[in-house]
Amino acid sequence: MATTGVKAGYRRSVDLARFIAACGIVWDHARAPYADIGYTALALFLVLTSYLAMGSFERSDGKDFWIARAKRIALPWLVWCLFYRVVYEVVNKEPHGLLDEPWSLLIGPFIHLWFLPFVMIFLVLIPWISRYIDRVERLYIASALLAVVSIPMGLLHAQLDPTGWFFDTAGFPLPIPQWLFSLKLFLFGAILAAGKRLGVVWPVIASAALISSVLWYCAPQFASVQMILVAVLFELIWRIEIKGSWPTWLAGFAFGIYLLHPACMLVAFKLFGPDVNRSFAAIFTILLAWALTAILQRIPLLNRVV
Helix, strand or coil, X not given: CCCCCCCCCCCHHHHHHHHHHHHHHHXXXXXXXXXXXXXXXXXXXXXXXXXXXXXXXXXXCCCCHHHHHHHHHHHHHHHHHHHHHHHHHHHCCCCCCCCCCHHHHHCCCCHHHHHHHHHHHHCCHHHHHHHHCCCHHHHHHHHHHHHHHHHHHHHHHCCCCCCCCCCCHHHCCCCHHHHHHHHHHHHHHHHHHHHHHHCCCHXXXXXXXXXXXXXHHXXXXXXXXXXXXXXXXXXXXXXXXXXXXXXXXXXXXXXXXXXXXXXXXHHHHHHHCCCCCHHHHHHHHHHHHHHHHHHHCCCCCHHHCC
């Protein structure tokens, strides 16, 4: 018999975190001061994506969940692939070798688009995770399995081979390195959502601490501690109570800011030159991407891709 879980509830602070995470990714890509926060921003973005997907699945009847979500993501991916293909032709003299490497079909013309097919593919795991973790005992098992799969992925991402068990990732094509960094965080967010539903989260956080400890011991770099860092950050965010709907309003722009920011960053460098202050470039990019997203959201059909 399944244990009756504690309703996870809804937090405006989680919505605000989505917007902040999108802006943090832009800050990183602009190579502004302390750009490494982009690791944490991306980690938080991934955790929130799967966490919110779990809630969406469990509020629905579950029928055709993956197909419906995949279709919803596929349209923006195709539209933005076309858009950035044109942008690439404008700003680059060399032809785009899209078909030279089959893996590039999982990215598109600009590297940041890897996120869309990644989510589109791995959302298929959400119903399985939700249905499996229906009691606390299974949450323990899922948390242990998270460590088992995450540590090898983390070591591969760090291009480490301390035992001879892993392949050298130096030759891995894109987006495999991005997937190695992201999948464990995506899984963490989904399992954490199940823990919130059951009212027990310490096994998931303990798993995050173990994963980060092992990865830091083997590869002492900022990327190695993202699991525990984002686990603590999420718990802090969860405990913040915000009144009013403005965080949800801001969250509605996060996806568009992420999708538009490379093009907006090109505008920043075109207007202000390659030596522009990187903090200014990041802020300019965020504001321009935000404004363009707001405009596109008011245009029929185009509002479906932001």
